[in-house]
Amino acid sequence: MEKTDILTGHDLTAWGHDPGPQFPALLERANTLLEKGGTPETIRAELASAIPPKPEQFALLPKGSIPFHENITPADEDEEVNLAKVREAMLAVMQTPTVIGGAIMPDACPAGPVGTIPVGGVVAAHNAIHPGMHSADICCSLMMSDLGDADPKTVLDAAASVTHFGPGGRPQGQRFTVSLDLLDAFRDNPFLNSKKTVQLAQEQMGTQGDGNHFLFVGVSRQTGRTVMVTHHGSRGPGAKLYKAGMEVAERFRRRHSPQALKQNAWIPADSEEGQAYWEALQLIRKWTKTNHHSIHQATTEAAGATSRERFWNEHNFVFKRGDVYLHGKGATPAWSGFAPDADPHGRTLIPLNMAEPVLVVRGRDSADSWGFSPHGAGRNWSRTEHMRRLGTTTPTEALAAETKGLDVRFHSGKVDASELPSSYKPAAAVEAQIEAFDLAEIVDRIDPYGCIMAGEMPRFFRKRKSRD
Incomplete structure (x- = not known):
């Protein structure tokens, strides 16, 4: 086997290490081992413990596998066309890995590209808060x-x-x-x-x-x-929270579910970020x-x-019932003590x-x-x-x-x-x-x-x- 003079970042990448700030230290360690007579095979084995486990992956759910209820009756051609667009949007939303059910209201209408929760839409999710499903107008x-x-x-x-x-x-x-207390909480x-x-x-x-x-x-x-x-x-405070929430949710989506639509990215509710976002929602609710x-x-x-x-009551928000997170986009909570x-x-x-x-x-x-x-x-x-x-x-x-x-x-x-x-x-x-x-x-x-x-x-x- 031809002797290797120096190991590079390309070698680390080929061995499964993701590029990042840890690379310089890994390269120094690898080349120190090389100078001491190590071979690429033995060095690769020794550095394997530094490879973090692959992030858990969440695949899209099969189209049509998660049902949603239609609480709407079209009365004319315009309403038929509108309902068809809403159905198309909800079918895509229901493929999001966290989703366990949904519904549309009589006032349902599209709210963006296909796969965006429609106005008059309700989405139930497990252990997930989807900023895009309460929209910027939190x-x-x-x-x-x-x-x-x-x-x-x-x-x-x-x-x-x-x-x-x-x-x-x-x-x-x-x-x-x-309130100064509210501003301090912000x-x-x-x-x-x-x-x-x-x-x-x-x-x-x-x-x-x-x-x-x-x-x-x-x-x-x-x-x-x-x-x-x-x-x-x-208003502005809610729009800023929405933007910050979507940025965190997008980082999670890229790591764990790149096939999921960007507008349906989520923050795991039991994560540190999820708990902070839930608290932020309650503070924005108090401000509103x-x-x-x-x-x-x-x-x-x-x-x-x-x-x-x-x-008062809200209709663009996230509610929690048991361990289910209910996202209402233009939908009013209709149970006692919501x-x-x-x-x-x-x-x-x-x-x-x-x-x-x-x-x-x-x-x-x-x-x-x-x-x-x-x-x-x-x-x-x-x-x-x-x-x-x-x-x-x-x-x-x-x-x-x-x-x-x-x-x-x-x-x-x-x-x-x-x-x-x-x-x-x-x-x-x-x-x-x-x-x-x-x-x-x-x-x-x-x-x-x-x-x-x-x-x-x-x-x-x-x-x-x-x-x-």
């Missing part, structure tokens, strides 16, 4: 305040003076206070401790963002009292609830009203569109929905397609025709046609399917007086948001 949620006999217009005017829609946060001097969590995340938590308290987020004022059919409802998520509460309280005070009761601060009467909120009532429901904990109900009306087509279908009708004309008699305001001053009632599935059909699939009991309807939404945002803001 803890998108609703809060309701009963304001008694307050005048609805007075409340809406007060809300307009208080709330903040659109890009960024509140300017210095107009910010809402954030700083103690590895997923939330960046300077930018803490800064956003301070700046964006009391803000609602854009898109389908709203502030709604109406009247309860059951009590005749004025009610305010807000809808928004965790405080955000809702701050807007409600400031509006109540500005309107000279009194809040009789207030409750969170320690859930409404003691088991009520949650389901909005439909700006011209229809907000439903107050009590969940049925249906097995076929993994205990969830829908979060709204959903869409049968994209925002772009809706604009095309309006044809020559202007957004202002469509708004006047579709919301006659209502006080609808857009913070930007420009109508967002993609949020008009006609862009959503028919409210009556969604209500009927909630009842037909026994997803929830409708206990009250909050009939609309009016609402505030962000409105059409400048293009630079939409581009910036897509990069967050």
Whole structure:
């Protein structure tokens, strides 16, 4: 055998060592053994103990092997096309190695490339948290305040003076206070401790963002009292957590399941990272609830009203039942005690569109929905397609025709046609399917007086948001 003069990194790689910071020390050790008369064979055997065990591999599940329940009935061709796309997405999601089941709600619609959990989707997983399955708008949620006999217009005017829609946060001097304990908890969590995340938590308290987020004022059919409802998520802090979570999940996916789709990467729940991420989710949930509460309280005070009761629920989140992690993307938990601060009467909120009532429901904990109900009306087509279908009708004309008699305001001053009632599935059909699939009991309807939404945002803001 020809004598080897020196061993290189190529030799180590050929022997099964992965390149990395340990290579220089290994090479020095290998060549020291070589100088002492060792052969490549004996040196390879001696260094074998330094090769770490191969990471456990998780193969994709066979397509169709994990079922998901369809709690949806298409009524026309548009809904058939929409459902076909949702099915295609869920079939791919169900191949993720951690998944043990799933469901789709009456408001289901696609939310990205094939294999992305759809809006109105529920995915149950074992020992895994999938950041992509709660999406960047973590803890998108609703809060309701009963304001008694307050005048609805007075409340809406007060809300307009208080709330903040659109890009960024509140300017210095107009910010809402954030608990120092909460900010300290952010700083103690590895997923939330960046300077930018803490800064956003301070700046964006009391803000609602854009898109389908709203502030709604109406009247309860059951009590005749004025009610305010807000809808928004965790804004910048949640987006930062999502990004950090996806980075960790992607590192795990590359090591353990490279065939899994990137959007379905996961963090093992029992790992150190998984426990830290779970805690971060709870902190973001606390921040978001405080955000809702701050807007409600400031509006109540500005309107000279009194809040009789207030409750809330999220619909973009991860919940734990036993050892199962339930991911709801635009799906509302519908079982009693889904969170320690859930409404003691088991009520949650389901909005439909700006011209229809907000439903107050009590969940049925249906097995076929993994205990969830829908979060709204959903869409049968994209925002772009809706604009095309309006044809020559202007957004202002469509708004006047579709919301006659209502006080609808857009913070930007420009109508967002993609949020008009006609862009959503028919409210009556969604209500009927909630009842037909026994997803929830409708206990009250909050009939609309009016609402505030962000409105059409400048293009630079939409581009910036897509990069967050």
